[in-house]
Amino acid sequence: MTLTPSSTADVQxxxxxxxxxxxxxxxxxxxxxxxxxxxxxxxxxxxxxGLTGVTLYEPEELVLSARAGTPIAEIEALLxxxxxxxxxxxxxxxxxxxxxxxxxxxxxxxxxxxPRRIKMGAARDHVLGVEAxxxxxxxxxxxxxxxxxxxxxxxxxxxxxxxGTLAVATEVTxxxxxxxxxxxxxxxxxxxxxxxxxxxxxxxGSPADVSGAAHLPLDAAARAGLPGPATLMxxxxxEPSVAARFExxxxxxxxxxxxxxxxxEASAALWRAVRDAAPIxxxxxxxxxxxxxxxxxxxxxxxxVAAGREAEAFYDWGGGLVWLATDPVDDGGAALIRGAVAAxxxxxxxxxxxxxxxxxxxxxxxxxxxxxxxxxRRLKAEFDPYAILNPARMAGDA
Amino acid sequence: MSHPEMPPVDxxxxxxxxxxxAALRRIVPxxxxxxxxxxxxxxxxxxxxxxxxxxxxxxxETVAEVSAVLAWCHENDVKVVPRGAGTSLSGGALPLADGxxxxxxxxxxxKEIDFDNRVAVVEPxxxxxxxxxxxxxxxxxxxxxxxxxxxxxxxxxxxENSGGVHCLKYGLTTNNVLGVELVxxxxxVVRLGGKHLDSEGVDLLALIVGxxxxxxxxxxxxxxILRAPExxxxxxxxxxxxxxxxxxxxxxxxxxIIPGGMEMMDNPAINAAEDFVNVGYPRxxxxxxxxxxxxxxxEVDHLLSRVEAIARGRGAMECRVSTSDAxxxxxxxxxxxxxxxxxxxxxxxxxxxxxxxxxQLPRVLARMRELSxxxxxxxxxxxxxxxxxxxxxxxxxxxxxxxxxxxxxFGADILRLCVEVGGVLTGEHGVGIEKRDLMPTMFSDIxxxxxxxxxxxxxxxxxxxxxxxxxxxxxxAELGRMHVSGGKLPFPDIPRF
Ligand SMILES: Cc1cc2nc3c(=O)[nH]c(=O)nc-3n(C[C@H](O)[C@H](O)[C@H](O)COP(=O)(O)OP(=O)(O)OC[C@H]3O[C@@H](n4cnc5c(N)ncnc54)[C@H](O)[C@@H]3O)c2cc1C
Numbered sequence: 001m002t003l004t005p006s007s008t009a010d011v012q013x014x015x016x017x018x019x020x021x022x023x024x025x026x027x028x029x030x031x032x033x034x035x036x037x038x039x040x041x042x043x044x045x046x047x048x049x050g051l052t053g054v055t056l057y058e059p060e061e062l063v064l065s066a067r068a069g070t071p072i073a074e075i076e077a078l079l080x081x082x083x084x085x086x087x088x089x090x091x092x093x094x095x096x097x098x099x100x101x102x103x104x105x106x107x108x109x110x111x112x113x114x115p116r117r118i119k120m121g122a123a124r125d126h127v128l129g130v131e132a133x134x135x136x137x138x139x140x141x142x143x144x145x146x147x148x149x150x151x152x153x154x155x156x157x158x159x160x161x162x163x164g165t166l167a168v169a170t171e172v173t174x175x176x177x178x179x180x181x182x183x184x185x186x187x188x189x190x191x192x193x194x195x196x197x198x199x200x201x202x203x204x205g206s207p208a209d210v211s212g213a214a215h216l217p218l219d220a221a222a223r224a225g226l227p228g229p230a231t232l233m234x235x236x237x238x239e240p241s242v243a244a245r246f247e248x249x250x251x252x253x254x255x256x257x258x259x260x261x262x263x264x265e266a267s268a269a270l271w272r273a274v275r276d277a278a279p280i281x282x283x284x285x286x287x288x289x290x291x292x293x294x295x296x297x298x299x300x301x302x303x304x305v306a307a308g309r310e311a312e313a314f315y316d317w318g319g320g321l322v323w324l325a326t327d328p329v330d331d332g333g334a335a336l337i338r339g340a341v342a343a344x345x346x347x348x349x350x351x352x353x354x355x356x357x358x359x360x361x362x363x364x365x366x367x368x369x370x371x372x373x374x375x376x377r378r379l380k381a382e383f384d385p386y387a388i389l390n391p392a393r394m395a396g397d398a
Numbered sequence: 399m400s401h402p403e404m405p406p407v408d409x410x411x412x413x414x415x416x417x418x419x420a421a422l423r424r425i426v427p428x429x430x431x432x433x434x435x436x437x438x439x440x441x442x443x444x445x446x447x448x449x450x451x452x453x454x455x456x457x458x459e460t461v462a463e464v465s466a467v468l469a470w471c472h473e474n475d476v477k478v479v480p481r482g483a484g485t486s487l488s489g490g491a492l493p494l495a496d497g498x499x500x501x502x503x504x505x506x507x508x509k510e511i512d513f514d515n516r517v518a519v520v521e522p523x524x525x526x527x528x529x530x531x532x533x534x535x536x537x538x539x540x541x542x543x544x545x546x547x548x549x550x551x552x553x554x555x556x557x558e559n560s561g562g563v564h565c566l567k568y569g570l571t572t573n574n575v576l577g578v579e580l581v582x583x584x585x586x587v588v589r590l591g592g593k594h595l596d597s598e599g600v601d602l603l604a605l606i607v608g609x610x611x612x613x614x615x616x617x618x619x620x621x622x623i624l625r626a627p628e629x630x631x632x633x634x635x636x637x638x639x640x641x642x643x644x645x646x647x648x649x650x651x652x653x654x655i656i657p658g659g660m661e662m663m664d665n666p667a668i669n670a671a672e673d674f675v676n677v678g679y680p681r682x683x684x685x686x687x688x689x690x691x692x693x694x695x696x697e698v699d700h701l702l703s704r705v706e707a708i709a710r711g712r713g714a715m716e717c718r719v720s721t722s723d724a725x726x727x728x729x730x731x732x733x734x735x736x737x738x739x740x741x742x743x744x745x746x747x748x749x750x751x752x753x754x755x756x757x758q759l760p761r762v763l764a765r766m767r768e769l770s771x772x773x774x775x776x777x778x779x780x781x782x783x784x785x786x787x788x789x790x791x792x793x794x795x796x797x798x799x800x801x802x803x804x805x806x807x808f809g810a811d812i813l814r815l816c817v818e819v820g821g822v823l824t825g826e827h828g829v830g831i832e833k834r835d836l837m838p839t840m841f842s843d844i845x846x847x848x849x850x851x852x853x854x855x856x857x858x859x860x861x862x863x864x865x866x867x868x869x870x871x872x873x874x875a876e877l878g879r880m881h882v883s884g885g886k887l888p889f890p891d892i893p894r895f
Contacts, residue, residue, distance in 0.1 A: 060648045061755050083654060111596060122596055124604060125573050140848040141841075146753040148787040148825035150559045150608050151833075151840055152849050152867065154572065157604035161597055178654035201514045205538075207628045207694065241697030248694075294515045294593035320515075320595055346589075348598035366598040371586040375855060376600060382851035394599055 004047045008131060008139055008170040014046055015168065015388060016137035024391045027164040029069055032093045032102035033110055037163065037364050037393040039356045048105060051170060056145070059084060063128065063145050065173040068105025075104060079176055087177040088123045089114025089271075095278035096288060096353050105169040111161040114275035115212035115234065118204065118317050120177070124160035129173035132159065134166065135384025145173050164390040166383040180236035185212075185262040185270060186249055188231040193217055193299040196231040197319035199256040201296060203233050204318050208249040211236045212271055213318040220279035220314035224270060231256075234271060277352075279314050280325045286312075287328040287354040289337055293347035295320035304340035309333055328354050334362040341366075365394050401448055402831045404494065404865045411476060411496040412453065418476060419454045422498065425466045429457035429504070440499050443484040443491040444546075445832055447748075447802060452479065452493030459504045461579070461587060461617045468615065469585025471498055477861050478583070480611040482522065482554030485546045487749055488830025490558065490610045490866055497864075500615060502553050508532045509618070515593050517576060518623050522553025522616045526560075529621060538623045541568035544826070545734060553616045559608030561826040563659040563733075566784035567692075568624070570826070572607040579618035580606060583857045592620055605852055610828050611863040613856040627692035630658060632726045633702060635709040636683035636716040640664065643685035644759040646712040647783045650689065653708065655701055658692040660784035661733050664763065667740070667778040667791070671732035674739035679732055680716050687783065688729050736780045737791065744776070744793035748805045752816030753825035756786045765815055766790060773808040775801070787825035788816065814839055829867045837869050847877055 005011045018025050026043040028034065051069035058064075059082045066075060072090050079085050090107040091114050093099040101107065108130075113122040120126075129143030143149060143156030159167060188199060196215040203210050212234030221230045233249065235242045250259035262270065273279055277288065293301055298319035305311045305324060311333065312325045326333040337349045348366035351359065368376060380387075411418070419432040431437060432454040442449040453476075458464045471478050477497035484491050493499045505521035508528070512518070513536055518529055526547040529540040543562035544550055550560070556578060561570045568574070577591030590603040597603055606613055637643040643662055650657065663671065663679075663686045672679040679686055687709075691701045702719055709717050720726035732739070740747050754762055763779065770777045776793040790812055794805040813823050813833065817840050823833045837846060846868065853860070854874035864871060 058755070058757075060652050061757060062651065063755075111601065113596070117595060121569060121573050124596075124601055125569065134848060138844050138848070140845045142845065142848070144753075144820075144822045144840075146755060146821055146825070147785045148561055148565070148570065148753045148782065149822045150826055150828055151823045152829065152837065152846075153613075153852050154559070154604050154608050155849060155852065157572070158601055158852070160604065161599055161601040163599070166600065178651075178656065181654065198514075201516075205513055205516060205625055207537075207625050209693065237693075238697055238700055240700050241694055244694050244696040292594040292596055292598075294512075294517075296514050297593075317595060346592045347594035348596075350598065368598070369588070371582070371588050372590075372602075375582075375588065375602065378855040379600060379602075379852065382855050383848070 003044060004050050006050045008133065011051070011133045011168050011170050012137055012139055015133050015135065018388045019137050019386050022386060024388050027168055027390055029103035029106035030100060032097065032099035033106060035097050036352050037359065038395045039359055040392050043391065046168065049103065054078060055171065062176050063173065064176050065145065065171060066104050067171050068103060068169045070104045072101040072104060072107055083179050084176045085179045086126065086174065087116055087120040088126050089116045089275050090123065092276045095276045095281035104172050108160055108172050109169055110163055115214060115271055115316055118213060119211040124157045126175045127156050127160055127172060128175055130156040130159055130169050131171040132167035132169045135386060135388045143173070147175055163393050165380060165394055166389065168389065181238050182242050183234060183236040183267055184242050184246055185267040186233045186235065186246060187260040187262055188253060188257045189228045189260065191229055191231050191256060193302065193315065195256065196229065197296060197299050197315065199231050199253055200233065200318045202252060203249060206249065206252055208235060208245045210234065212274070214274045215315040215319065216279050217314060219312055223282065224273050224279045232270065234267070274316055277323045280312055280323050285328070286325040287332040287358060288352050289324040289326065289349050290352045291322040291324055291337065291341060291347065291349040293320055293322065293341055293344050297344035298322045301340045301344050305333060305336050308336045328358050331362050332358050338366065402835055405871065408496045415453055421470055422454060422456045422467060425470065426456055426458050426463050429459065431455040440493060443486040443489060445487055445489040445830065448489050448492050448831065450493050450495050452499035453496055455499045455501060457501045457504050461581065464581045464615055464617055465585040465587055467500065468581055468583050472583050472585065472859065472861060475859065475861070477864055479863050480615050482551030483525070483549050485550045486554065486558065486828060486830060488824065488828040488832040490828050490830040492831055494865065502551065502615070505617065512593065513538065516623055517593050517620050519618065519620045520552055522619055523551050526550050526552055526555055533623050537626050539626050540574070540621055541624055542571050542574055552619050556607055556616050556619055557609060557611050558828045561787070563661055563782065566660060566782070567656050567658050572604065574622045575603070575607055575619060576622055577620035578603065578606060578616050580614040581617055582614050583862050610830065610867055612853055612867060613862065628694050629698050630690055630692040630726065631698050631702060632688055632690040632720045632729045633705055634718045634729050635687040635689065635714045636680040637685045638683065638715055640685040640763050641760045642712050643687055644756065646687060646709050647756060649708045649712065650705055653704060655704065657689050657784060659688070659690040661688045662686065662781040662783035663733060663736065664779040666776065667736055667780050670739040670743050670778055671736050674742055675731045675735050677728040677732050683715060688733055733780065740778050740791045740793065745795040745797065748792040748794065748809055750790045750792065750809050750812050751824050751827040752813050752821055753787045754816050754819050754821035756783070758819040762788070762815060762819060766812060769808060769811050773804050775804055775808055786821065810836060831866055834867060835869050850877060
C-alpha cells in the first residue's frame with residue numbers, strides 16, 4: 001500500500017486498508033490549510049499532492065477537469081494563457097500561514113472563495129462534477145461536465161465544505177470563465193466602518209456591477225500601504241463599460257466622499273491582499289477569525305467584540321465577511337464572537353489561524369444547533385461509517 | 399401506457415383514509431381534502447400523462463402545522479408528497495394513492511425585503527415572478543426566470559433547482575438561494591444559511607436545492623435579489639445551418655462575452671413560433687439565435703457590435719439588432735411562446751430536457767433527425783444554446799394508439815444520446831418519475847448508492863416522495879451490502895453494515 005497515491009485506484013486501496021485496520025487517515029494536499037481545525041492525532045497522512053494533472057480543458061466549453069492534487073497555481077497559469085480564470089478567486093494562505101493556494105481538491109472541498117464571491121459565487125458554485133472515494137472505500141462520481149445539470153442530488157456541491165470528512169476527492173470538474181478585459185478600483189478614504197459599509201451597500205445595490213467590495217480601517221489600510229481608512233470597490237469588464245460605470249458610481253457615492261481611482265497592478269495587488277487577509281496577517285501571533293454575517297451586520301459584530309477585548313477587523317463581501325484578529329489567550333474570543341454573530345442575526349465564525357492549544361479547546365468551526373449537528377453526524381456515518389477520514393478536523397463543533 | 403412502476407400501494411393505508419384524514423384535521427382543521435371531487439385537481443402535475451388521486455390533501459398554513467403533519471406521518475408510517483404549484487414537468491409532484499399530498503400554496507407571504515443586504519425572505523408558495531414583483535419598485539429583481547414563472551412557486555424552484563433563459567449569466571436557483579428553513583420528516587425544523595454567505599461545514603443547502611421534495615419540506619426561502627441592469631438589447635441572427643449557429647455561439651464565448659441570454663431554435667420551431675406570433679422570424683433559416691446583452695448602455699452597444707461582427711463572420715443570413723424594448727420583446731415573443739406554438743401544430747407534445755457539451759450540438763441534431771424518422775414522429779428544438787440545455791419537443795397524438803409510447807421511447811433515446819456525448823439526463827426539469835429509470839445510464843450502482851445515502855441521512859424510512867428520482871428503493875440498512883459487481887464485493891474483507 002502507498003500513502004502517496006498517484007491514481008484513484010491507489011486512493012481506494014489506501015482507504016480500504018485504513019478501513020480494514022480501523023486506522024484513520026488525515027488527507028493532505030499541499031497542507032496549505034493544515035492549521036485550520038482540531039489538531040490531528042496520530043492519523044496517517046494520505047498525501048494527495050501526487051495525484052496531479054489536468055485531464056480535460058476545453059476553453060470554448062468553459063470547462064476544466066483535473067486530478068485533485070493539481071496545484072491551483074498550475075491551473076491558473078493554464079487558464080491565463082487562454083484569457084480565462086477560476087472566477088471565485090481561490091485564496092492563498094501565504095500571508096496567514098506562510099503556505100500557498102494549495103491544490104484544486106483542497107480549494108474546492110474547503111469552499112475557498114475570494115472577493116469576487118459576491119458577484120460570481122463561491123467555489124461550490126463553480127464545481128460541476130467530482131470523482132471521489134468515500135470512507136467505505138468505494139469510488140463514486142457525482143455531477144458531470146455541463147453547467148446545467150439537475151440529475152440527482154448535487155453531491156458535487158454538497159461535498160464542498162466537507163473538509164475531507166466525507167470522501168477523498170480524486171478528480172474535480174469546474175466551470176471556468178473569461179477573464180475581464182480590464183479592472184479598476186474606486187476608493188473612498190477616511191470613512192468609519194459603519195459608514196463605509198453603507199457606501200458599499202449603495203454601490204452593490206446600484207447597476208455598477210461591483211465585483212469586489214471591501215473596507216480597510218486605519219491599521220489594516222496602513223499595512224496595505226494606503227493613507228487612511230479605505231473603502232474599495234472593484235469594477236471589471238470591457239474597457240468602455242468599466243470607464244462608464246466608474247463615472248456613475250463616483251457620482252452616486254459623492255455624498256460619502258471623493259472617489260479615487262486605482263488601476264492596473266496597484267488595483268490587482270490590493271485585491272490579492274484582500275483575498276488573502278494580508279492586511280491583518282501581522283503580527284503573526286494573533287488568532288485570526290473568518291466571520292460570515294449579513295453585510296450590514298459586519299461592523300456591529302466587530303464593534304461588539306472590540307468592546308469586550310482587544311480586536312482588529314477588516315471587511316470584504318460588502319461588509320459580510322469580517323476578518324478579525326484577536327489575542328489567542330483564553331478562548332481567543334470564541335464565545336464573544338459567536339455571541340455577537342448570533343445577536344446580529346446569525347452566520348458563522350471559523351478560527352482560521354491559532355495555536356494548537358487553542359484549537360484543542362474551542363470549536364474551530366461554528367457550532368451547529370442540535371438538530372443540524374445530528375443531521376451532519378448521520379451524513380458522516382453514511383459516507384464514512386468507520387470515521388476513517390479526517391476524524392479530528394471538524395470535531396468539537398457539535 | 400408505460401407508467402413507471404411506483405412503490406407498491408399499501409392497501410392497509412388506503413383502508414385507514416378516514417382515520418388519517420381525521421388525524422390531519424386535528425392538526426389543520428380547515429385544510430384537509432378527502433373527497434373524490436376535491437382530490438381531482440391534485441391528481442397530476444405538469445407531466446399530465448400520469449395521474450393518481452392522492453389519499454388526502456393537506457394544506458397547512460403555519461410551520462408548526464407542517465411540522466406536526468410530518469411528525470404524525472413519520473410516526474404512523476404514512477408517505478408524503480410535497481407540492482408547490484404543480485407545474486413540474488418530470489412528475490415530481492405526482493401523488494401516491496396511499497400518500498398524503500402536502501400542498502404548500504398557503505405559504506404565500508413575502509416576509510421581508512432587505513435592500514441593504516440585497517435579499518428577500520419569502521414563503522415557499524410565493525411565485526417566482528411574485529418575488530420580482532415585490533422588489534421591482536426599487537429597481538431590483540430575482541434573476542432565475544423559468545418560463546413558468548407566473549405560476550411556479552419558489553419552493554418548487556428550490557426543489558427542482560430551476561433555471562431560465564438568464565441563467566447563463568446569473569446562475570440557476572442554487573446560485574441564487576442563500577438560505578432555507580426546512581422541516582424534516584421527523585417534524586424537526588432546521589435553518590440552513592440566511593442573509594450571510596456560505597455554509598459552515600458540509601453544504602447541506604447545496605443538497606436541498608434540487609432534492610425534488612425527497613429530503614425535507616421547505617417552509618421559507620432567502621434569495622439574493624439583484625439590481626436590474628440598465629439596458630437590455632437583443633440581436634436576432636439567422637443561419638442556414640445549425641453548425642454555423644453552433645460555431646457562432648462558441649465564438650461569442652471565446653471572445654470573452656457571456657450574454658444575458660443566448661437561445662437557439664431549429665427550423666420546425668422557428669416556423670411553429672412564426673405561425674403563432676408573427677414577429678418576422680426568417681422561415682427559411684435552419685437555426686435562429688437570439689442573443690441578449692445587458693448592462694450599462696455603453697457596454698451593450700460595444701458588445702452588440704462585437705456579436706454582430708462574429709455572426710457575420712460565420713455567414714449569418716440575417717442579423718437584426720433590436721432598436722427598442724418593444725422590438726426586443728418581439729424577438730423573445732416567439733421563443734417564449736415556443737411551447738404553445740408547437741401545441742397548435744400537434745395535438746400533444748412531449749418536452750424533453752437534456753444538456754450536452756455545446757460543441758456536440760450538430761451531431762446531436764443530426765442524430766435526432768434520424769431518430770425522428772425511426773420513431774415516425776416529428777420533433778422541434780428550442781435550446782438554451784449558451785449552456786447546452788436542449789428542449790426537444792416531440793410531437794404526437796395521444797388519441798392514436800401507441801403514439802405516446804413511441805414519443806416516450808423517442809424521448810428516452812434522445813436522453814441516452816445526451817449522456818453518450820458527455821451530457822446529462824436533465825438540465826432543469828428534474829428526474830421525477832419521468833427520467834427515474836434512465837438514471838443508470840448516467841450513474842453506476844455505487845454512484846446511486848451514495849446519493850441514496852444522503853436520503854438515508856435525512857429520511858431513513860423513505861417516507862418523503864418515494865418512487866421519485868431513484869429507480870430502486872433500497873432499505874437504508876441494506877445499502878452497505880448491495881455493491882456486488884461481477885458477483886464479488888470490491889473489498890470482501892471490509893465488514894459492511
Ligand atoms: C409551461 C412550463 C414551462 C416551464 N419552464 C421551465 C423553465 O424554463 N425552466 C425550468 O427550470 N422549469 C420549467 N418548468 C418546470 C417547472 O415550472 C419547475 O420545475 C418549477 O420549479 C416547479 O415549481 P412548482 O411550484 O410548480 O412545483 P411542483 O410542480 O408543485 O413540485 C415540483 C417538485 O418540488 C417539490 N416541492 C414543491 N414545493 C416544495 C416545498 N415547499 N418543499 C419541498 N419540496 C417541494 C415537489 O415534491 C416536487 O418534487 C416549466 C413548466 C411548465 C409547465
